[in-house]
Structure formats: C-alpha cells, structure tokens
Amino acid sequence: xxxxxxxxxxxxxxxxxxxxxxxxxxxxxxxxxxxxxxxxxxxxxxxxxxxxxxxxxxxxxxxxxxxxxxxxxxxxxxxxxxxxxxxxxxxxxxxxxxxxxxxxxxxxxxxxxxxxxxxxxxxxxxxxxxxxxxxxxxxxxxxxxxxxxxxxxxxxxxxxxxxxxxxxxxxxxxxxxxxxxxxxxxxxxxxxxxxxxxxxxxxxxxxxxxxxxxxxxxxxxxxxxxxxxxxxxxxxxxxxxxxxxxxxxxxxxxxxxxxxxxxxxxxxxxxxxxxxxxxxxxxxxxxxxxxxxxxxxxxxxxxxxxxxxxxxxxxxxxxxxxxxxxxxxxxxxxxxxxxxxxxxxxxxxxxxxxxx
Numbered sequence: 094x095x096x097x098x099x100x101x102x103x104x105x106x107x108x109x110x111x112x113x114x115x116x117x118x119x120x121x122x123x124x125x126x127x128x129x130x131x132x133x134x135x136x137x138x139x140x141x142x143x144x145x146x147x148x149x150x151x152x153x154x155x156x157x158x159x160x161x162x163x164x165x166x167x168x169x170x171x172x173x174x175x176x177x178x179x180x181x182x183x184x185x186x187x188x189x190x191x192x193x194x195x196x197x198x199x200x201x202x203x204x205x206x207x208x209x210x211x212x213x214x215x216x217x218x219x220x221x222x223x224x225x226x227x228x229x230x231x232x233x234x235x236x237x238x239x240x241x242x243x244x245x246x247x248x249x250x251x252x253x254x255x256x257x258x259x260x261x262x263x264x265x266x267x268x269x270x271x272x273x274x275x276x277x278x279x280x281x282x283x284x285x286x287x288x289x290x291x292x293x294x295x296x297x298x299x300x301x302x303x304x305x306x307x308x309x310x311x312x313x314x315x316x317x318x319x320x321x322x323x324x325x326x327x328x329x330x331x332x333x334x335x336x337x338x339x340x341x342x343x344x345x346x347x348x349x350x351x352x353x354x355x356x357x358x359x360x361x362x363x364x365x366x367x368x369x370x371x372x373x374x375x376x377x378x379x380x381x382x383x384x385x386x387x388x389x390x391x392x393x394x395x396x397x398x399x400x401x402x403x404x405x406x407x408x409x410x411x412x413x414x415x416x417x418x419x420x421x422x423x424x425x426x427x428x429x430x431x432x433x434x435x436x437x438x439x440x441x442x443x444x445x446x447x448x449x
Contacts, residue, residue: 098122098254099208101196102150102158104143106269107214107257109150109276113268114256115212116154122212124151124158127200129167129191149275159204166199167191176300182348183428184327188398189444193244201249210254217242218258219250220440226251227378228441230434233261235400240432243444247378294333297324306351308336311344311363317355326353329364329424342424365421369396371414371431371445381433381442385409389417393434396422396447402438414445 098115100122102108115122126147144160151158171191178185196213197205205211216236218229228250231237236257242250257265269277301324308318318336320326323346326334330343334355342364345354356363374381383390389406394416396403405418416431425447432444 096120096209097207098210098212099205100124100212101200101214102126102147103214104146104276104279105214105281106274106276106279107216107265107281109146109214109274110265110268110272111212111214111256112150112154112156113272113274115254116156122156123208124156125200125204126158126160127196128160128162129164129171129195146276146279153275161200161204163195163199163203167195170194170199178428179297179301179324181428182323182346184426185428186430188241189244189430192241197245197249208252210252212254212256214257215242215255216257216262217255217441219253219255225378229258230439230441231255231258236262237400238398239434239441240395240398240430240444243377243430243432243441244375245377250377294325297322304351306353308334308353308355311354311356317341320353323348323351323353327424328426362421365423366425367419367421368415368417369422369425369431370412370448371416371433372448374414374433374443374445376443377441381407381409381414383407383409385411391436392416392442393436393438394418395432395434396425397429402434404436407433413448 098120100108100112100115102112102124103126112122112124124147126144147158171187171194174190175185175187215238216231216233217239218231220227220229226247228239228242230239301322303321306320306323307316308320309315310317318334326343326346328343331340334341334343336355340359341355341357342361343353344356344363346352381390387409389408392407393402393404403418403420403422405416407414407416427447429447430444431447433442434440435442
C-alpha cells in the first residue's frame, strides 16, 4: 500500500479499532496522539493511561507513534473561543471547534500535510459522488458524529478515512475483543474534548469567577431563586438549578443584568420553539442549493449532539438562513451549532452557529 496514512489515536477503543482495521487492510499507518492539555493545569486532557494504551497499540502492530504537542494552539484557539462565547451569554460547542481548529487545523499545519489521508475514530462516512467528497451519516444513528465534523471543508473531508462509519458500536466492541486490543474493555469517554477530567462548571469558575444573580419565573416575573453567574446556565437546562417544586427549565438569559429566566412544568411550551436562525453557515462540499427568495427547501437537522434528526425546512433571506420545524424544538441555544442534512438523512451539508 503506497498511501501514507496518519491515524489520530486517543487511547480509546474507537481509534484502536481504526488502527487494527487499517493494518488488516495492509496499511502501515503512523499514529499520532494529540496533546491538548496544559502541563500543571487541572484541566489537562492528557492522561498517562491514554498514552500508555497508544504505545501498547503501536507496539502491537509495530507502528510509529508520536505525541504532538498542540497545547498552545488549543488554549489560544479553542479555550479562547469557548470563554468568549460564554461571556456573551452563548452556549459554545468546543468539540466542534476542537475538530476544526486543532485536529484538522493545527495538526494539519504541523504534520498532517505530509500525509495522503488522515484516519480518525469518528462515526461518519465519506461519500464520493461525481468526483466530489461528501460527509455522510454513520450507520449507527446513536454514535453518528457528523455534527462534530460539520465545520470542516470539502478538501479536508476528501482526505479523511472514517473506518467506523459502516459499523455499529457493538461491532466495534466485538472487533476490539476478538483482536484482544489493549483498549478493548475501556469505557467510552463522556467528557468534553477540551476539558478532560474536570467539571465544566469548575472550568468556567476558574476563568469567569462567580457573581450572584436572580432566577426569575418568566411567566409570573417572581424571583424563585439565585444563581452564581449566568455563564453557568444554558438554554434548555433542567438539572443543576437548585430550585424546589420543579421541574424548571432555563428559557432565557439577560447577560447585562445577570438574570436567568426559567419556566415551570414538564409541558411548558416556553422551553420549545419552531424557528431558529443560522449565522455564518458553513457549507462542507457545496453551498446549499437555495437562494434568497426561493421556496423553502426540505431538510433534516440537529441542534445538538443527539441520536435523532428532526425534519424541517430551510430558507434564505437578506440576513442569512432560517430553519423551521413543524415539531417543537427543545432548548434552542444561541451559540450552539445547527447542523443541516438532506431530507433522506444521508448527507451532511454543513452547519452554522444558532444566532439570537
């Protein structure tokens, strides 16, 4: 096999199986562990166990492993982005930006450009049609991660290999067990990419501190509690509010006055919406085939990382794109990414930041 392939390996079962499958196909990829924590910081994403498992995998297949230090770039680009958005009262998605700015940004600048293909353990597909490469939805709808990759470019997609796209998670576990991979029994990571082991609120507290504010029932305008800073709360949040007589949902924030507005009850319609705008929509391979004034285009979409799609339409006006859904959308949070797919839920067109 003449193609030069780099595998982004994490120490988890997914990237371990990716390495195994490529070797089984006759490739001899180079392995790269991206280090994105900061030495001596509680928020370090680097775990000794991760690197040990990566080293064990490299030894198992007699492959080269290199640890790439992107700590500086990660703190400047991803953490900087997250803190800026939170200060504005928005809900950032660091995992999306970590892929765009670090795994396929800074890594490409330092090392990736030397390779023909970059392989990762993301669940998605690369679909080639008429000489163009598209980001396709994974076979496993629960594990599908195309929303995390939807800020990449068509060129980047064309250079990717996603060996897990046609597998269910149970297949990946089975392959790992049958191959007796070092990481076969390891549990899936549940943390946010850039935080590693620390709590998200601890991270925010470290950079933004605490400032007490009011929690107000938006329907009665009654003060029902206090909070320690609007930045600890996101639209649609139910847990962690510390309010009695629930359920309560966060439905709005006043950044200037440091006020969090909540609505009461499971069936409150105030936690839902049917329309949202996308700012700066990023198309992966081709622009959405819709112009200002055209009839709405039928699509499917996601507004967060969930295991299901919603049906709706998208249209374009002078200010950008508008997505509408006949079904109520829970917790539309400005700052999160709205990810747009075709109606058949097979191709990801791209994504844009949900705007106020």
